Amino acid sequence: NSDATVGESVDYKITGIDPGAGIMEATERAIEDYELDDWSVISSSGSAMTAALQKAYDKEEPIIVTGWNPHWKFAKFDLKYLDDPKGSYGGAEEIHTIARNGLKDDLPEAYEILSNFSWTEDDMGEVMLAIQDGAKPEDAAQDWVDNNGDKIAEWTNGVDKVNGDKIKLAYVAWDSEIASHNVMKIVLEDMGYDVTLTQVEAGPMWSAVADGSADATLAAWLPVTHATYVEKFDGQFEDLGMSMEGVKIGLVVPTYMDIDSIEDLKE
Numbered sequence: 001n002s003d004a005t006v007g008e009s010v011d012y013k014i015t016g017i018d019p020g021a022g023i024m025e026a027t028e029r030a031i032e033d034y035e036l037d038d039w040s041v042i043s044s045s046g047s048a049m050t051a052a053l054q055k056a057y058d059k060e061e062p063i064i065v066t067g068w069n070p071h072w073k074f075a076k077f078d079l080k081y082l083d084d085p086k087g088s089y090g091g092a093e094e095i096h097t098i099a100r101n102g103l104k105d106d107l108p109e110a111y112e113i114l115s116n117f118s119w120t121e122d123d124m125g126e127v128m129l130a131i132q133d134g135a136k137p138e139d140a141a142q143d144w145v146d147n148n149g150d151k152i153a154e155w156t157n158g159v160d161k162v163n164g165d166k167i168k169l170a171y172v173a174w175d176s177e178i179a180s181h182n183v184m185k186i187v188l189e190d191m192g193y194d195v196t197l198t199q200v201e202a203g204p205m206w207s208a209v210a211d212g213s214a215d216a217t218l219a220a221w222l223p224v225t226h227a228t229y230v231e232k233f234d235g236q237f238e239d240l241g242m243s244m245e246g247v248k249i250g251l252v253v254p255t256y257m258d259i260d261s262i263e264d265l266k267e
């Protein structure tokens with residue numbers, strides 16, 4: 001029905017991801033900031049969100065999802081972010097690597113590699129797209145590692161190899177983080193580490209680094225996305241710095257939808 005409002009056309013629902021994701025909290029904030037009283041964000045998972053997006057897209061049906069860059073969905077579908085004049089989603093975000101307190105003393109070589117780690121949206125995009133096209137995450141990561149020796153040398157230059165020291169990285173099954181953690185696993189293994197990747201929810205990921213049950217994660221999105229976790233675990237982790245700049249979160253729709261701003265959801 002072409003007379004239906006956007007809200008009616010999607011049943012006043014935003015398709016979300018896992019409840020602990022920062023983008024879910026930001027979306028609750030947006031619902032308040034823009035007074036979208038009839039609206040709610042439905043939690044699911046990153047993969048359920050992209051499956052719903054694929055399904056709607058194939059039929060050119062309306063859908064509003066919680067979206068972020070870097071993500072392969074922008075290469076596969078014609079999508080746009082809704083303008084966010086009230087800034088509920090922050091601005092240019094950064095991806096940071098965080099470690100448990102004491103990592104520098106206990107695993108100094110890993111500490112240095114993790115601190116040096118930085119790559120671009122295109123780098124991560126290559127790994128993500130290969131996975132989306134059917135490659136196993138570890139194979140996609142291995143291909144990227146094989147083809148990017150120069151970048152990896154920048155992270156590992158001057159760092160001594162170790163002999164089977166154990167290190168545990170925690171991450172959430174967001175496509176962007178599946179890519180980064182599988183790459184880092186191989187880089188650390190090549191440096192002699194025995195690496196365990198543990199997949200958890202966002203809250204447990206942050207608390208694992210804070211209580212030392214995980215050594216590090218590459219999945220801290222700052223300053224806005226994970227602000228609540230940063231505040232909650234203040235002093236209980238170390239920020240090893242940025243691995244990617246200019247990343248973004250927000251509400252994303254197919255370009256065939258006739259809206260441009262979160263404000264348009266009120267109509």
Ligand code: PBE
Nearest residue numbers: 021022023068174221249
């Ligand atoms: N994300 C991907 C995460 C951070 C990485 C945007 C879905 C979040 O919202 O917490």
